[in-house]
Amino acid sequence: MNLDNSNLADTKQPLRDWLLSDAPASPRQAFWGLWYRRARRFARNPLSMAGLLVLVVLLLVALLAPWIATHDPLAQVLGDRLQPIGSAGHWLGTDQLGRDIFSRVVYGSRLTLVIAMLVLVIVVPIGLLIGVVAGYFGGWVDTVLMRVTDIALAFPKIVLALAFAAAMGPGVVNAVIAISITAWPAYARLARAETLKVVESDYIHAARLQGASHARILWRYITPLCMSSVIVRATLDMAGIILTVAGLGFLGLGAQPPSPEWGFMVASGRNVLVDAWWVATVPGIAILIVSLAFNLLGDGLRDVFDPRHAD
Incomplete structure (x- = not known):
């Protein structure tokens, strides 16, 4: 036929x-x-497509970690200590305790993505709510909320996150809380700016005349218009969040051993960096690639959602 x-x-x-x-x-x-x-428009940007491809692969690796990993990431085999890259049975070598680095990097992708996603789940709604309310109501509400935001923005995020993490103690939950406390002000500022652009629009006045409540106007008409900018900001912020997570892990304030967290893996390999460079370099490269991929994806989304760009 x-x-x-x-x-x-x-x-x-x-x-x-x-x-x-x-x-x-x-x-x-x-x-x-x-x-x-x-x-x-997005598909015409090869760098953004490359970032998206890397992140899709990362997500698949995280989901399929039990089938991709060649060893138990926590299993210690002292007889295989500091095996080099390409050694039999260990593609990316082993660390000081004989644990397979490839398997630990694979399982570490799960932990890194979960922490970063949890931070976004917390900070995006909080920042969006504060910014939209401040921009919509104005007056003393705007003044109070924005002054609180300015105070939070006055401190470097990494320093503030370290202070909160140190005060609350090490651990994944405390790391998520510490990073979230420092990350929401940027979203509040962005949402407020977007709200101020549309709060005096004709369709907002028409909704008021039809009897729409403040809650309905905020949720139905204003918040959706802020989402594109927030999505772009969140994508770009993922790289910074991952670096902050790795920094807390490097300092021992994030995920605790024997968890295969990339920042902690880099810290554990610094003592043998000269003789066994792969112990710290491999997870460091993973952090670099993932952070770069999120930045490339964020740049592409920014171009896509920019109304000034024509097809």
Whole structure:
């Protein structure tokens, strides 16, 4: 049976025309057309696509860690101490306790992503709520909330995170709390700026005249307009959060041994850096690659959501 390739192309062309229509006939067509244009714009950036590919691979590695890892990441085999890269059975060598570095890096991706995601889950809603409320109500509400935000922004984030982590004690939960306390002000400032752009728009006044409550206006009309900027900011912040997590782990204030946390792995390898450079270098490279991937992805999303960029 012969297949007519021209018929297949004809079925694709109307769909493309439907998505790229300048006069959408329904909200659904407008919605999918907008996202199709954004996807095309994103796909034209090779660096952003490379960042997305790295992060997809990282997510798959984290999900499939039990099947990808070649050894138990916590198993100590003192007879295999400081095996070099490429040694039999240990692709990336072993550390001072004979633990397989490849397996520890694979399982460490889980811990790093979980901590970073938990921080975003906490700081994005808090920052978004404070910024939107401050920008919408203005007056003394704006003054009080923004002065609190300014106080938090006055301290370097890493220094403040170290202070809170040291005060609360080491551990993953305390590290998440410490980083979250220092990360929300940027989102509050961003949400406030976006809210001030739209709070006096005609459709906001129309919603008020129709009897919409303040909560409905904030949730239904203003917050969705802030989300694109917040998503871009969150993607770019992921690199900084990962570096902060690694910094806390390096100083012993994050995940505790024998957890395969990348920052702690770098710290444990500094004492043998001259003789066994791979112990600290391999997790350091993992931190570098993931941070760079988030930055590349964030740059691409910033271009996609920028209304000044044409298709």
